Amino acid sequence: MLILGTFYLVLVLLLVLLENWLVYLPRSASGSWSDAGDLIVEDVNLVSADGTAIHGWWIPHDGADGAILFCHGQMGNLSHRGPLLQRIRRLHKPILIFDYPGFGKSEGSPTEEGCYAAADAAYDWLVQERKIPPSKLIILGKSLGGGIAVDLASRREYGALILVMTFTSAPDVGQRMFPFIPAHMIMHNRFDNLAKIGRCTGPVFLAHGTEDGKIPPQHSEQLYEAATGKKHYFPMEGLGHAWPCLTDECLVELNAFLADCGCQSAHEN
DSSP states (O other): OHHHHHHHHHHHHHHHHTHHHHHOEEOBTTTOOOOOTTOOOEEEEEEOTTSOEEEEEEEOOTTOSSEEEEEOOSEEOGGGGHHHHHHHGGGOSOEEEEOOTTSBTOOSOOOHHHHHHHHHHHHHIIIIISOOOGGGEEEEEETHHHHHHHHHHHHSOOSEEEEESOOSOHHHHHHHHOTTSOHHHHOSOOOOHHHHGGGOOSOEEEEEETTOSSSOTHHHHHHHHHOOSSEEEEEETTOOSSTTOSOHHHHHHHHHHHHHTTSSOGGGO
């Protein structure tokens, strides 16, 4: 029993030490970078409140009203999101995608607070530099990015919040991955979306693949129930966690939802 107990404590300690390595899977630009392909992108250099240099891509869309702030998932960097960005462009809006600290060309190391600070810098750039009215700003988060999007939307004005394959909290995901450890007690990365989504007072659209084995759709269903404003949930039948993440049917319904919320004009549909 003593040996087993010691082994268990060592295993828990190891997971605590490796937590950030498990939560964040960044690739630096020097380690892996993909060409933008057919996307027209402009480099955006931001500075977060803690002084960290944050890199982003601005993808323009002529004649559009508003913009999309895209918070990507836990892996790679923004240059790896080309196929998903092509699908998001079907919402007929310019897009700002940014990398978290330690991802791509962004400096620093990833932390929960650092991710939030990077999102604030991206939001401020859209509102202050691009003059996007907050009421026309769509915040979109996928997977880990959903946690960053929910936090931002819980504190700042927005037009619509889109959450794709998003979890209730990081410890909930950790507990599912490692059911033998007390994830809710030991994890310092929280991303507590379930506690925050009630403070997101604008419209919320949630989409989740019915075959998502990494973050089960029940997470989005719980977030939907906890959301207090105008909301819609779209299950993407047969879809797992990976790309394309937004099916054609989902994009049609999402465009209709945005139009109903006043975030999409007739010429953009």
